[in-house]
Amino acid sequence: EYLSKHFSIGSQGFQFAWQSGTPSRSKGFEVSEHLPKRPQPQYMKFLNEKRKTLKAENPNWSRSERRDYLIEEWKTLPKEQKEIYVKSYLQDLKEYRERQKSYEADLSDDEKVIIKRVCKENHARI
Structure with a gap:
C-alpha cells in the first residue's frame, strides 16, 4: 500500500513524484497526492495569470x-514587475521545502528503508 501512495510505475520504472517535477501523462507517471507539489516557476505563474x-x-x-x-x-x-513574480516564486519555494522536510520527517523507518532500496535499485538520488 505504501508503494502505491508514494511511487508510480511508468515506462521508466519506479519514480518518485518529486524526482520527475511535474510529470507528463505521456510518461505514464502519476503524482501522489501525499507528496508536496513543487511551486510554479515565475514565468509559468505569469503565463497562467495572463492566459485567461x-x-x-x-x-x-x-x-x-x-x-x-x-x-x-x-x-x-x-x-520591477518581473521581480514580483521572482519574489513570489522564492516564497513558494521556501514553503515547498518546509513541506518537503515535514513530509520526509513523517516517514516511518520502514518507509525510509523502502525509499532507499527503490532509489538504489533505480540509481536515483534523493
Whole structure:
C-alpha cells in the first residue's frame, strides 16, 4: 500500500513524484497526492495569470498566437514587475521545502528503508 501512495510505475520504472517535477501523462507517471507539489516557476505563474484574460480578449487567436504574444510580453516586462513574480516564486519555494522536510520527517523507518532500496535499485538520488 505504501508503494502505491508514494511511487508510480511508468515506462521508466519506479519514480518518485518529486524526482520527475511535474510529470507528463505521456510518461505514464502519476503524482501522489501525499507528496508536496513543487511551486510554479515565475514565468509559468505569469503565463497562467495572463492566459485567461488574453483568451477572453482575443477569442479568435490560436494557442500559438497567444503563446507568442505572452512570450513577447514576458520578455518586455519591466524588471520591477518581473521581480514580483521572482519574489513570489522564492516564497513558494521556501514553503515547498518546509513541506518537503515535514513530509520526509513523517516517514516511518520502514518507509525510509523502502525509499532507499527503490532509489538504489533505480540509481536515483534523493
